Amino acid sequence: MNRDQAVHVGMLNSYNLLTGKAKFEEIVDAGIGVFAHIPDEDIEARNIEFIIFYFQQHEMFEHCAELKEYLEKNYNAD
Secondary structure, eight states: OOHHHHHHHHHHHHHHHHTTSSOHHHHHHTTOOOOSSOTTSOOOHHHHHHHHHHHHHTTOHHHHHHHHHHHHHHSOOO
16 A cells, blocks of 8 residues: 555544544454544544545545534534
8 A cells, every 4th residue: 555545544544433434443453544643532623624624635525524514513613
């Protein structure tokens, strides 16, 4: 797997974990346990915004919408 592929998989894994589409163990057991964030630490809103930006650049707008919803539910406007 090259660097770009690893970044993409990490973004997808973080997205799946944050949105509840997969559990940490499921992702790791699948054999590619890379993430765009540290899974056992609280993720800052700016990191989620970076993941959203990544998906915008790849025209994966459904992922963006779900992550924006996650931000609205879990982070206040401050």
